[in-house]
Amino acid sequence: xxxxxxxxxxxxxxxxxxxxxxxxxxxxxxxxxxxxxxxxxxxxxxxxxxxxxxxxxxxxxxxxxxxxxxxxxxxxxxxxxxxxxxxxxxxxxxxxxxxxxxxxxxxxxxxxxxxxxxxxxxxxxxxxxxxxxxxxxxxxxxxxxxxxxxxxxxxxxxxxxxxxxxxxxxxxxxxxxxxxxx
Amino acid sequence: xxxxxxxxxxxxxxxxxxxxxxxxxxxxxxxxxxxxxxxxxxxxxxxxxxxxxxxxxxxxxxxxxxxxxxxxxxxxxxxxxxxxxxxxxxxxxxxxxxxxxxxxxxxxxxxxxxxxxxxxxxxxxxxxxxxxxxxxxxxxxxxxxxxxxxxxxxxxxxxxxxxxxxxxxxxxxxxxxxxxxxxxxxxxxxxxxxxxxxxxxxxxxxxxxxxxxxxxxx
Numbered sequence: 580x581x582x583x584x585x586x587x588x589x590x591x592x593x594x595x596x597x598x599x600x601x602x603x604x605x606x607x608x609x610x611x612x613x614x615x616x617x618x619x620x621x622x623x624x625x626x627x628x629x630x631x632x633x634x635x636x637x638x639x640x641x642x643x644x645x646x647x648x649x650x651x652x653x654x655x656x657x658x659x660x661x662x663x664x665x666x667x668x669x670x671x672x673x674x675x676x677x678x679x680x681x682x683x684x685x686x687x688x689x690x691x692x693x694x695x696x697x698x699x700x701x702x703x704x705x706x707x708x709x710x711x712x713x714x715x716x717x718x719x720x721x722x723x724x725x726x727x728x729x730x731x732x733x734x735x736x737x738x739x740x741x742x743x744x745x746x747x748x749x750x751x752x753x754x755x756x757x758x759x760x761x
Numbered sequence: 762x763x764x765x766x767x768x769x770x771x772x773x774x775x776x777x778x779x780x781x782x783x784x785x786x787x788x789x790x791x792x793x794x795x796x797x798x799x800x801x802x803x804x805x806x807x808x809x810x811x812x813x814x815x816x817x818x819x820x821x822x823x824x825x826x827x828x829x830x831x832x833x834x835x836x837x838x839x840x841x842x843x844x845x846x847x848x849x850x851x852x853x854x855x856x857x858x859x860x861x862x863x864x865x866x867x868x869x870x871x872x873x874x875x876x877x878x879x880x881x882x883x884x885x886x887x888x889x890x891x892x893x894x895x896x897x898x899x900x901x902x903x904x905x906x907x908x909x910x911x912x913x914x915x916x917x918x919x920x921x922x923x924x925x926x927x928x929x930x931x932x933x934x935x936x937x938x939x940x941x942x943x944x945x946x947x948x949x950x951x952x953x954x955x956x957x958x959x960x961x962x963x964x965x966x967x968x969x970x971x972x973x974x975x976x977x978x979x
Contacts, residue, residue, distance in 0.1 A: 633771055633833065633834040633835035634771060634828065634833065634834060634835075635771045635773075635803070636771050636772035636826065636828070636833070637772065637776075639967075641960075641973065642960065642963055642964045642967055642969060642973070643964065643967040643968060643969050645964075645969065645971050645973050645974065645975040645977070646975050646976060646977040646978065647977050658978070662978055674837065674840075674841045675837070675840060675877075675878055675881040675882070676874075676877045676878070676881050677831065677837070677874060677877075678837075679841060680834045680837040680838035680841060681834075683828075683829075683831070683832075683833075683834040683837050684834035686829045687829055687833060689829070694973055695960045695973050696952065696956075696960070696973065696974070697952045698949065699945050699949055702866075702939070703866075703867070704862050704863065704864060704867065709974065709975075709976055710976055710978075725877055728873065728874060728877060731870060731873070732830055732831060732870055732874070735830040736830050739829065
């Protein structure tokens, strides 16, 4: 399953994605019961106007209520979907050459999907994943950004979860992004 | 030198590891005859004052805990609201980047962004003091905490004197970029024994009754 989280309020990006994915033969997760055939599914979460607070670094999700974030807002629904996702695509506005804070908050709040425990994996010290599901990361941005840096960052962010980067694309490169979806 | 010092951690001051580090930086600065005004991003009530003062200092230091390879969302939210520089004064913006991960290589991606960020904010880059292995600052007290934070005083002295983190001593302060193989084996063993026990002890003290590997949404 592909999970697409749109942190912008620009619905034309997700409309374009939707159209491209349908062309590719994907179906939306919630409509996947029609003909009984297994299809690759995707789900789009419009998070641009949802309440998603920043991570406050309390560490409760590691040490007090393992796997559960102490902040009660609209993020929990996204987190629950992530543990079933093969791919997570975040759509974000940019600021100061990077993602804007709404986009970054989606990543900062992923921490409940890791445990407190650490190990060395290849060249990196990493937290263990809490769930078996491995989720690769893709990024679609809207606005000016330091793209080379974003690509590097997305790769590193994915590494935290022993996953890989699916690439970084501007909103004008939706077709290219869709070629990297499953 | 009189610097604007911003704790960029979203964690409240009382439990902020970055705050404990900055206490020592400020002590060191004082020994060099410098001073600093400390503000906390975790307290939104302070944002307006920091915004007003931002371009009125020649030196700004932002101290940051590494959050998913870069700066925390809350700090980003604040920085997005800083108005473009309208004065001729171009402050030297330096950073202190700290993390739980111990090896220097873990912080380089975040460090790379900080150089980009200083340019975007119209400041001159004053370098980044990079140091890991700070996760337990909030979990320990007394001499155990001092052992971790005291070395930052020396770095504060250098910052107070030079107004940046470009010196060789600041670069060395990071420690090993990557542990040698035998250290990795030892540290790996420590994760499975001592560290595991210590985390479980903390969890119990915090009222946790579940396994730290619990899968609540499985």
